[in-house]
Amino acid sequence: MKAPSFDSILLWRSRHITDKQFMLLLALFIGVLTALAGLLLKWLIGAIEDLLTQHFSITGANWPYLVYPVVGILLTGLFVRYVVRDDIGHGITKILYAIARKQSRIKPHNTWSSVVASGITIGFGGSVGAEAPIVLTGSAIGSTLGQVFQLDSKKMMLLVGCGAAGAVSGIFKAPIAGLVFTLEVLMIDFTLGSLLPLLVSCVTAAAVTFAISGTGNLFEFHLINAFAIERVPAYILLGVFCGLVSLYFTRVMNWLEDQFRRLGSPWRRFLIASPILSVLIFLFPSLYGEGYGMIRLLLNGQTQADWNQVLEGSFFYATPHLLLLYLAGIIVFKVFATTATNSGGGCGGTFAPSLFLGCVSGFLFASLWNLLSAFDFQLFNLPNVPESNFSLLGMAGLMSGVMHAPLTGIFLIAELTGGYGLFLPLMIVAVCAYLTIIIFEPHSIYTMRLARKGELVTHNKDQAVLTLMSMDSVIQRYEEHLHPDDDLGEIVRQISSSERDIFPVVDDQQHLLGVLVLDRVRHVMFRTELYHTLHVRDLMSRYAARLKVGDPMDIVMAAFDRTSAWTLPVVDDQGTFIGFIRRSHVFALYRQMMADLSDE
Numbered sequence: 252m253k254a255p256s257f258d259s260i261l262l263w264r265s266r267h268i269t270d271k272q273f274m275l276l277l278a279l280f281i282g283v284l285t286a287l288a289g290l291l292l293k294w295l296i297g298a299i300e301d302l303l304t305q306h307f308s309i310t311g312a313n314w315p316y317l318v319y320p321v322v323g324i325l326l327t328g329l330f331v332r333y334v335v336r337d338d339i340g341h342g343i344t345k346i347l348y349a350i351a352r353k354q355s356r357i358k359p360h361n362t363w364s365s366v367v368a369s370g371i372t373i374g375f376g377g378s379v380g381a382e383a384p385i386v387l388t389g390s391a392i393g394s395t396l397g398q399v400f401q402l403d404s405k406k407m408m409l410l411v412g413c414g415a416a417g418a419v420s421g422i423f424k425a426p427i428a429g430l431v432f433t434l435e436v437l438m439i440d441f442t443l444g445s446l447l448p449l450l451v452s453c454v455t456a457a458a459v460t461f462a463i464s465g466t467g468n469l470f471e472f473h474l475i476n477a478f479a480i481e482r483v484p485a486y487i488l489l490g491v492f493c494g495l496v497s498l499y500f501t502r503v504m505n506w507l508e509d510q511f512r513r514l515g516s517p518w519r520r521f522l523i524a525s526p527i528l529s530v531l532i533f534l535f536p537s538l539y540g541e542g543y544g545m546i547r548l549l550l551n552g553q554t555q556a557d558w559n560q561v562l563e564g565s566f567f568y569a570t571p572h573l574l575l576l577y578l579a580g581i582i583v584f585k586v587f588a589t590t591a592t593n594s595g596g597g598c599g600g601t602f603a604p605s606l607f608l609g610c611v612s613g614f615l616f617a618s619l620w621n622l623l624s625a626f627d628f629q630l631f632n633l634p635n636v637p638e639s640n641f642s643l644l645g646m647a648g649l650m651s652g653v654m655h656a657p658l659t660g661i662f663l664i665a666e667l668t669g670g671y672g673l674f675l676p677l678m679i680v681a682v683c684a685y686l687t688i689i690i691f692e693p694h695s696i697y698t699m700r701l702a703r704k705g706e707l708v709t710h711n712k713d714q715a716v717l718t719l720m721s722m723d724s725v726i727q728r729y730e731e732h733l734h735p736d737d738d739l740g741e742i743v744r745q746i747s748s749s750e751r752d753i754f755p756v757v758d759d760q761q762h763l764l765g766v767l768v769l770d771r772v773r774h775v776m777f778r779t780e781l782y783h784t785l786h787v788r789d790l791m792s793r794y795a796a797r798l799k800v801g802d803p804m805d806i807v808m809a810a811f812d813r814t815s816a817w818t819l820p821v822v823d824d825q826g827t828f829i830g831f832i833r834r835s836h837v838f839a840l841y842r843q844m845m846a847d848l849s850d851e
Contacts (some may be wrong), residue, residue, distance in 0.1 A: 278448035279414045282455025285389035286421035297373025309563035316533040321525040326597030335364045342387030343697045355407035361391035368598035376539045378588035383600020389418030403551020413452035421456035429453040435656045472668035490683020493710040497652025503586045511594035524595025531588045536564040538588045542607035549614045549642040578615045606651045612644020643813035648684035655695035657681040740782035756791045763828040765791040
């Protein structure tokens with residue numbers, strides 16, 4: 252018996268399974284796969300880290316810290332360069348770019364390559380997180396399934412969102428945060444009918460993770476002191492502090508990435524970045540890997556002796572009185588370690604660094620606050636604040652600031668730790684951190700580069716449609732070309748064999764010189780005595796504006812509004828003529844995409 256072809260399977264599916272049912276089935280499947288991918292990545296990181304560090308001394312510095320990160324970045328770089336042969340860094344930015352510019356198409360190798368690369372990087376000490384790579388993996392799973400089943404771009408976008416939501420839900424055991432992350436960070440303005448597949452993916456991923464790894468929270472947290480109204484000023488100031496630390500982290504990372512990018516050669520970047528990373532980890536061992544062990548110490552520590560465990564394996568071990576100085580150094584140098592990891596050839600994200608830095612910032616703020624409260628101020632009395640609570644709140648503050656996602660920060664930290672008793676303080680800190688950073692930086696660490704290029708999809712539907720529209724889809728490419736020396740006879744010949752009403756005038760190198768509009772020829776085209784005396788140069792006119800082939804659609808629309816033209820020419824960077832864009836064609840596509848985006 253002959254096996255059915257894939258086309259016949261697709262036909263059977265379209266006849267027997269509705270689109271809504273099929274999307275729910277795919278969402279369920281994506282949830283399972285993303286959860287398994289997250290568990291595999293966490294196991295890989297833990298296995299490598301345990302193998303390399305289980306015999307380390309806790310009473311002093313460990314010299315292998317100078318070697319392991321270099322080896323990890325080198326192995327990752329070789330894997331990416333010779334096996335993957337593609338750039339797999341900046342995972343969430345890649346997802347945003349795929350949504351905006353590639354009709355949500357992500358390369359299939361991203362379903363596994365980020366897991367392997369980030370597992371090696373982080374296991375060997377790379378100071379980055381596993382969450383962004385697994386989000387890219389989940390989105391790639393959704394995109395690949397959409398491509399296999401030949402779904403349209405709107406359904407592909409939804410499957411990419413399901414993959415991202417399932418990844419966050421699975422790796423953090425936080426289904427609500429997974430849903431909120433997709434809506435807030437990926438900025439996809441889904442309709443109400445689209446939320447059900449996202450929920451299915453989130454719940455499925457969380458359930459699979461719970462079934463395999465247990466139902467405990469990623470970070471155990473025991474609430475000591477519940478919300479107190481007299482601590483509200485401290486919560487507000489913590490939010491402002493986290494916003495400023497987020498600004499520092501974002502700006503410095505952006506600047507450092509630009510400096511490394513200017514080095515050009517990957518080997519040159521490796522030779523400079525990897526020693527920076529290894530020295531920083533040698534001096535501050537807490538920068539090794541994701542740093543989740545240190546988060547657990549600060550969240551669950553009760554006494555100074557508990558918190559001093561942070562200094563184990565470092566030069567600071569014998570000087571516990573320098574704990575706060577050590578933590579301040581971590582806040583300053585974490586961004587250097589994270590950027591050196593990725594720029595040197597490693598693979599990882601900023602999820603974990605945000606959580607790690609937020610926990611340290613919250614603890615440092617609370618410790619300094621309590622030191623001040625020990626003094627007898629005449630004007631006001633500062634109440635003591637619990638360091639563990641503020642470590643938790645700082646995580647929400649940094650995530651809100653770095654990612655420009657206060658809701659994600661609130662729900663993720665509450666679900667990660669079970670710290671629902673601090674829900675109101677979480678909201679205060681997250682909102683204050685967000686309001687602080689947007690004064691200085693309107694875009695998150697993921698979106699700033701795309702926003703500068705006009706390639707960012709936002710919740711503004713009008714702007715989102717313009718971003719999703721591609722210039723290639725509205726360009727009318729021309730075979731006909733006129734030259735300035737062509738006579739009226741040649742003009743009439745081209746007009747008689749064409750249905751167009753406007754023609755490009757180009758030189759011998761196809762550079763655009765002007766345009767010839769049919770209305771300029773109509774009154775002389777039947778005067779045969781002028782066929783060899785009147786030329787294109789006599790009838791051509793300047794174009795109202797000239798567009799470049801890489802211009803985003805908001806620039807295209809602005810050009811039409813500014814010139815009131817109905818047709819504008821498009822050229823490449825060298826001025827070579829490409830084609831024309833008609834206002835009517837742009838508006839027709841805009842209306843269709845707006846209807847598709849708003850369709851329930």
